Amino acid sequence: MPLSQEHKNRSRKKILDSAVELFSAKGFNNVSIDDVMNNAKMTRGAFYAHFSSKSVLYKESILNAAINTKLAKEKPDNLENQEWINRLLERYLSSDHVNLKSTPCPIVFLSIDTAVSEPDVKEAYTATFKNMNKGIYDFTKSYSTCSENQILAVTAMMVGGVSIARALNDETTKNKLLKSCREVAKQILDGA
Amino acid sequence: MPLSQEHKNRSRKKILDSAVELFSAKGFNNVSIDDVMNNAKMTRGAFYAHFSSKSVLYKESILNAAINTKLAKEKPDNLENQEWINRLLERYLSSDHVNLKSTPCPIVFLSIDTAVSEPDVKEAYTATFKNMNKGIYDFTKSYSTCSENQILAVTAMMVGGVSIARALNDETTKNKLLKSCREVAKQILDGA
DNA sequence: GTCTATAGAAAGATAGAC
DNA sequence: GTCTATCTTTCTATAGAC
Numbered sequence: 001m002p003l004s005q006e007h008k009n010r011s012r013k014k015i016l017d018s019a020v021e022l023f024s025a026k027g028f029n030n031v032s033i034d035d036v037m038n039n040a041k042m043t044r045g046a047f048y049a050h051f052s053s054k055s056v057l058y059k060e061s062i063l064n065a066a067i068n069t070k071l072a073k074e075k076p077d078n079l080e081n082q083e084w085i086n087r088l089l090e091r092y093l094s095s096d097h098v099n100l101k102s103t104p105c106p107i108v109f110l111s112i113d114t115a116v117s118e119p120d121v122k123e124a125y126t127a128t129f130k131n132m133n134k135g136i137y138d139f140t141k142s143y144s145t146c147s148e149n150q151i152l153a154v155t156a157m158m159v160g161g162v163s164i165a166r167a168l169n170d171e172t173t174k175n176k177l178l179k180s181c182r183e184v185a186k187q188i189l190d191g192a
Numbered sequence: 193m194p195l196s197q198e199h200k201n202r203s204r205k206k207i208l209d210s211a212v213e214l215f216s217a218k219g220f221n222n223v224s225i226d227d228v229m230n231n232a233k234m235t236r237g238a239f240y241a242h243f244s245s246k247s248v249l250y251k252e253s254i255l256n257a258a259i260n261t262k263l264a265k266e267k268p269d270n271l272e273n274q275e276w277i278n279r280l281l282e283r284y285l286s287s288d289h290v291n292l293k294s295t296p297c298p299i300v301f302l303s304i305d306t307a308v309s310e311p312d313v314k315e316a317y318t319a320t321f322k323n324m325n326k327g328i329y330d331f332t333k334s335y336s337t338c339s340e341n342q343i344l345a346v347t348a349m350m351v352g353g354v355s356i357a358r359a360l361n362d363e364t365t366k367n368k369l370l371k372s373c374r375e376v377a378k379q380i381l382d383g384a
Numbered sequence: 385g386t387c388t389a390t391a392g393a394a395a396g397a398t399a400g401a402c
Numbered sequence: 403g404t405c406t407a408t409c410t411t412t413c414t415a416t417a418g419a420c
Contacts, residue, residue: 008385029221032413045416046386054414055310062316066323081331085381088328092350093374095367098357106320107347108354118247119361124254126361128298131258136280139273152369153353153376155299157345158284160352162300165290169311169318174290177344182285184345188376189277200403224395237398238404246396 012050014040016064019057024065024104028058065106107164129155136189144191154185204242206232208256211249216257216296220250257298299356321347328381336383346377 018040022031033054034044051057075084096102133151140146161181168174210232214223225246226236243249267276288294325343332338353373360366 004385011385027221029219033415034413042385043387044414045388048415049385055313058310059312059316062313062320066320080335082335082382085328085331086378089350089374089377089381093353093370093377095370098354098366098370105351105354107317107324107351108358118250120251121247121254122359122361124251125299125359126365128254128258129356129360130365132299136277139277143272143274149368149372150376152372153349156352156356156369156373157349158281158352159297159299159356160348160350161285161345162290162297163355164321164348164351166300167314167317168321169314173318173322175287176341177348178285178287178290180341180344181348182281184342184380185281185285186278189281190274196403203403225397226395234403235405236396237406240397241403 008050011040011042011046015042015047015050015057016061019061020065020104020106021100023058023061023109025100028109033057062106062109065104065109140189140191144189146189146191150188154188157181157185200242203232203234203238207234207239207242207249208253211253212257212296212298213292215250215253215301217292220301225249254298254301257296257301332381332383336381338381338383342380346380349373349377 015036019031019036022035022039033047036057037044037047047057051060079087091097091102092105094102097104133148133155136151136155137148140151158181161177165174165177168177207228211223211228214227214231225239228249229236229239239249243252271279283289283294284297286294289296325340325347328343328347329340332343350373353369357366357369360369
């Protein structure tokens with residue numbers, strides 16, 4: 001591969017990493033091409049030598065971040081599968097991941113809207129979320145041993161399920177996902 | 193209450209309902225004030241007689257949608273709590289809710305980004321999501337009886353958990369949520 | 385391939401008539 | 403309170419020099 005091509009690839013990678021970082025933190029719409037390029041230490045004009053539009057960048061960012069996470073490839077040889085999965089769970093559902101101190105998951109990309117930056121919106125959101133959980137608990141406590149903590153997990157599953165379903169391309173996967181969430185949620189709320 | 197005040201309230205409600213509908217379908221950033229007002233059959237200028245800015249509208253929309261869902265108030269008297277919760281689950285995790293044919297949940301508001309409208313992005317997203325599930329299954333099948341369907345539900349819980357955590361205001365709730373998701377996810381993946 | 389400069393469009397917010 | 407008209411900012415995308 002010629003030197004110039006290598007240089008181009010490095011630049012492309014720098015842009016993609018910059019984009020993943022910013023999209024995860026602020027959401028696609030709250031990040032301009034200028035932001036991405038400045039964060040990659042380049043100027044706006046150079047962008048179009050690599051990507052034909054902003055939405056192409058978005059698509060490539062998802063794929064790039066997916067490669068970055070390397071779920072399968074990173075497992076140390078001396079670790080059992082079960083331990084590895086548990087470690088991944090811990091890492092994924094950690095404050096560090098939430099606060100973007102570890103490699104962000106591209107599936108959560110599209111879950112950030114203006115809410116992140118507007119305190120008033122955050123407040124309304126938090127109150128509504130608490131209400132939702134309390135509402136469910138008020139009903140389940142009369143017939144189930146299901147704890148308030150378990151309900152938090154169920155709510156997350158509900159919200160995640162609907163969010164992902166809305167973004168999916170493929171009707172079969174969508175329906176399977178919704179059905180699975182219904183079944184598992186029901187099991188937990190029934191106190192199994 | 194004077195007639196003019198009543199008129200103003202009706203207009204306000206019309207704007208809010210219009211906003212909830214559009215934000216749910218396209219996300220906050222992909223909806224302009226013009227869109228909201230046209231959908232409410234008014235013009236842009238009238239907007240500022242009701243809300244001081246677009247982000248105030250967002251906040252009020254969340255609260256308005258939360259009232260609309262009326263989780264608790266709608267329960268028919270002759271229905272047992274358990275049946276009612278199951279019915280809510282079915283409704284929440286339904287195609288109709290995903291496709292916005294029933295009253296949308298404001299907690300899912302912030303989960304829609306450009307992905308919805310760009311086919312290329314949807315495609316990349318769907319592929320990445322499937323990969324994530326397959327990746328987890330490849331490990332768990334060696335030690336657990338956990339089904340592929342259950343893994344879908346776990347993935348939804350993980351994504352929902354991180355998304356919600358990012359939007360929350362309150363560190364205590366955030367940490368409780370993450371911990372609950374970790375525990376419940378682990379339980380399911382262990383094949384309990 | 386990367387830069388600066390700029391065209392063109394979109395959208396938040398305001399002003400003033402009715 | 404609602405309208406039309408307008409100001410202003412921001413951002414995508416392109417043009418042309420090096």
